[in-house]
Amino acid sequence: MLANKSMFSQTVDQVNVQERVARLFSRSIKKESKVAALNNILSMIDLTTLEGKDSPGKVRQLCYKAAHLHNQFPDLPKVAAVCVFPPMVPVAKKALRRTGIKVASVATAFPSGMSTLAAKLEEVKAVVGAGADEVDMVISRGAFLRGEYDRVGEEIAKVKETCCEVHLKVILETGELVTLDNVRIASILAMNSGADFIKTSTGKVFPAATPPVVLIMLEAIRDFYLQTGKKIGMKPAGGISKAKLAVQYLVMVRETLGQDWLCSELFRFGASSLANDVLMQITKQFTGVYQSTNYFSLD
Amino acid sequence: MNYKTDWVYNPAPESADHVRIQERYDLFINGKFIPSVKNAYFKTINPANENKLAQVAEAQKTDVGLAVRAAKKAYENIWSKMDPSERGKYIFRIARLIQERAREFAVIESLDGGKPIRESRDVDIPLAAAHFFYYAGWADKLEYAFPGRKTQPVGVAGQIIPWNFPLLMAAWKLAPALATGNTVVLKPAETTPLTAMKLAEIIQECELPPGVVNIVNGGGETGQALVEHPDVDKIAFTGSTEVGKFIMKTVAGTGKKYTLELGGKAxxxxxxxxxxxxxxxxxxxxxxxxxxxxxxxxxxxxxxxxxxxxxxxxxxxxxxxxxxxxxxxxxxxxxxxxxxxxxxxxxxxxxxxxxxxxxxxxxxxxxxxxxxxxxxxxxxxxxxxxxxxxxxxxxxxxxxxxxxxxxxxxxxxxxxxxxxxxxxxxxxxxxxxxxxxxxxxxxxxxNTFNKFDPSSPFGGYKESGLGREGGLEGLMPYVHLV
CATH class of the missing domain: 3.40.309.10 (Aldehyde Dehydrogenase; Chain A, domain 2)
Incomplete structure (x- = not known):
């Protein structure tokens, strides 16, 4: 499985990664290029609610918001998907009918992944059966950190098998992987095992998506593509609440993966409050002033 | 990979409105701006669009002589006798003023030399200030740099700098020379004289005693006049190996100290x-x-x-x-x-x-x-x-x-x-x-490249030159140990 020497033995130097990130993040994005980026970001958002206290009512509100981001600007794009817990899949599915917005569900004992493989597969089967368009699974970090890469890979492959055509996003939970070397290994492991997307975090562990981690994952995606011709998607999630940071991530995607990844089929933001900040920035680009947050719906 | 993306960055130019560039710059000798004896000027252009930026006085042999005389007088009467902590204060002042006017320096460096503003803003100018700060600190601590020895300044230093890092190279040369009690005649490169002239303005503003730093612009002949001048006690040169060899031949047997920082092929x-x-x-x-x-x-x-x-x-x-x-x-x-x-x-x-x-x-x-x-x-x-x-x-x-x-x-x-x-x-x-x-x-x-710090010595082996600049070692070319 681990076929190519240069790809898998490649190490990561943290200091230089931070330097590269700083360089990318210093790009100055203004005027039309900023508006274009903000619009693109909206279309890449997986609007997310993953709380123990989630209710069908809250999910329905979120779904309505997903399709009607800000009525002041009717031409705004819709978000890419709504991401919920398994029991909420039918609710979201119904609420999003005919909107073109996808339903994503977390599965495999999210967020810890601490369950038996059988139970995980059962859960995946259930959400796929309920009509989820995308499944966000978590890897077994314990097994990964013990060095049982085969086991982690096998689990991902089995989940993918259960998903069939449904898109599989593999959450690495990079906050628990400790080193950037591990992030790279886990990324390649996930892609080799059938991931359609790789995703940084559950949002339940600190730190969630960090710029160095995202850069390493994007570089792994690029290397995997150059090796296999397969385009794998990327989803940073957790801790991205400001439009400016999202634009900076878009710069990172542009200069690492290029044109093909600048779309919601291959790049997503997992976020709950990002959309409103982007909307506020878009409004500011048109009106020249910042509005109060009260003008943007909280759902 | 396809990097020709639909999403392109809009131009984000750094404003140049706040920058003052005079139509003409004269020589900076004995604390004053004076024209050359022949009243000769050459133009300096912006290499990004070939537009003329300014006229700069071209120093003749006589002008170089005037500059060296001013430097010698300042050396003998003032600078070498000044309390080292006082010397340090002047150098700190130069460093602070460079920081204060960093934006203007960065823009002019990019206009005159063609380098991206990201580099002049983030590398050239901050490092230039850092060099002055660093050597200002050494001025009154020389006896700790060379334990058990006393240092004496060398005298008048003739310094010839290249066009690739105009202000930074001026800082590399000036800071250690001044800290150790030498006076200077500096010749900037012909294609990039402007930031050195801005530096001259700062030096005036600092009220550095007249003649301690003199700046003469010009090409190879101006440089040659400086190298050959009998009252120059030390030559510091950064540039091509070819010119470096010429300098070595010229100063051979004269007793002049010299350092050469030449080419490379790393x-x-x-x-x-x-x-x-x-x-x-x-x-x-x-x-x-x-x-x-x-x-x-x-x-x-x-x-x-x-x-x-x-x-x-x-x-x-x-x-x-x-x-x-x-x-x-x-x-x-x-x-x-x-x-x-x-x-x-x-x-x-x-x-x-x-x-x-x-x-x-x-x-x-x-x-x-x-x-x-x-x-x-x-x-x-x-x-x-x-x-x-x-x-x-x-x-x-x-x-x-x-x-x-x-x-x-x-x-x-x-x-x-x-x-x-x-x-x-x-x-x-x-x-x-x-x-x-x-x-x-x-x-x-x-696991890195092209990283610089004032405290780290820099210099070459073989045809890349001799002597070190930066760090404690960078003091040595400017002192006699007694």
Whole structure:
């Protein structure tokens, strides 16, 4: 499985990664290029609610918001998907009918992944059966950190098998992987095992998506593509609440993966409050002033 | 990979409105701006669009004589006798004023020299200030620098600096000379005189005693007059090896002290266990920083065989994302070539490389019509016998070779008349120590490249020069130990 020497033995130097990130993040994005980026970001958002206290009512509100981001600007794009817990899949599915917005569900004992493989597969089967368009699974970090890469890979492959055509996003939970070397290994492991997307975090562990981690994952995606011709998607999630940071991530995607990844089929933001900040920035680009947050719906 | 994206960055130019550039600059002698005796001027242009920026007085032999006389008088009567802590205060003042006017300096450096504002703003100007700060601190601590010895200043220092880092090189030269009690006649490069003239304004503002720093602009003849002047006690030169050899001949037997910081053809060595993506960044910084106008540029790349193909393909992809264009744009990675003469030289080498059978790759960026521009380029299929591997191009042109063993790469890295710098990329500490001992070069960077700090000595082996600048060692050329 681990076929190519240069790809898998490649190490990561943290200091230089931070330097590269700083360089990318210093790009100055203004005027039309900023508006274009903000619009693109909206279309890449997986609007997310993953709380123990989630209710069908809250999910329905979120779904309505997903399709009607800000009525002041009717031409705004819709978000890419709504991401919920398994029991909420039918609710979201119904609420999003005919909107073109996808339903994503977390599965495999999210967020810890601490369950038996059988139970995980059962859960995946259930959400796929309920009509989820995308499944966000978590890897077994314990097994990964013990060095049982085969086991982690096998689990991902089995989940993918259960998903069939449904898109599989593999959450690495990079906050628990400790080193950037591990992030790279886990990324390649996930892609080799059938991931359609790789995703940084559950949002339940600190730190969630960090710029160095995202850069390493994007570089792994690029290397995997150059090796296999397969385009794998990327989803940073957790801790991205400001439009400016999202634009900076878009710069990172542009200069690492290029044109093909600048779309919601291959790049997503997992976020709950990002959309409103982007909307506020878009409004500011048109009106020249910042509005109060009260003008943007909280759902 | 497709890096020609629909989403492009809008221009984000740094404003130049706040910058004051006079139509004419005179010589700075004995604390005053005076025209040259012949009233001769040459023009300095913006290499990004060939527009004239200003007229600059061209110092004749007589002018150089006046400057040296002023420096000698200031040395004998004031500066060498001044309490060292007082000297330090003046230098601190210069450092602070550079910081205060950093934006103006950065914009002028980019206008006059063609380098991207990102570099002049983040590297050139802050480092120049840092050098003054660093040596200001040494001024009253010289007895700790050389325990058990006393230091005496040398006298009048003639300093000739290049066009690739105009203000920074002025700082490298001036700061240690002033801190140790010498006075200076500085000759900036012909194509980039403006920031030195701005520095002269600051020096006036600091009320540095007249004659301690004198600045004479001009070309080779002005430099020659300075080198040959009998009252100059020390020559500090940064520039080409050819001129360095001439200086060595000229000062031979005169008793003048001298330091030379000359050309380079550094080996940047990537081992198979290196962090490859970061190494690629290091290669980019190594050769394309300041359009490759860097004496310590990593212009010879050695990649271990097993990863050569991977690294070269990563490098080519990365080159496609470099933004080449308006030096004042904050997003520009690579600016304009400093002068027409330099552009011609680079083109000549690219031509030679192709004629000798090297395979060239150039980034597909669009180059502006006006001004002097060169696309980032690399050669593969070249060897130690090719001229593009042997000679310093001083432009954005990289020569790549692969290697199999450690011994082979050491032999090849040292197989050059130069020895200024080198780079090693590996995850293994032992390899770093082995290589840095074996490579005969003044600076070896490990898992990084083109990093500078005032406290770190810099200088070359072999035809890359002699003497060190920066750090404690950088004080030595400016003192006699007694």
């Amino acid at each position: 080996a940047n060595i990537i081992f198979e266990d290196a962090p490859l993506d970061q190494a690629v960044e290091g290669i980019i910084t190594g050769i394309f920083f300041n359009q490759g106008h860097v004496c310590c540029a990593g212009s010879r790349l050695f990649v271990q065989e097993s990863v050569a193909e991977t690294v070269i393909s990563k490098l080519k992809n990365r080159m496609e994302t470099l933004i080449v264009g308006d030096p004042l744009d904050k997003n520009t990675d690579i600016g304009a070539i400093n002068s027409k003469a330099q552009l011609d030289k680079i083109k000549m080498y690219v031509d030679i490389g192709q004629k000798e059978g090297g395979e060239i790759f150039q980034s597909s960026c669009n180059l502006p019509k006006k001004g002097y521009w060169h696309a980032p380029s690399l050669f593969t299929g070249v060897s130690q016998s090719h001229r593009v591997v042997q000679e310093e191009i001083f432009g954005p042109v990289l020569a790549i070779q692969s290697f199999r063993t450690v011994d082979e790469v050491i032999a090849k890295a040292n197989n050059t008349p130069f020895g200024l710098s080198g780079g090693v990329w590996t995850d293994k500490g032992s390899k770093i120590f082995a290589l840095s001992k074996a490579i005969r070069a003044g600076v070896i960077w490990a």
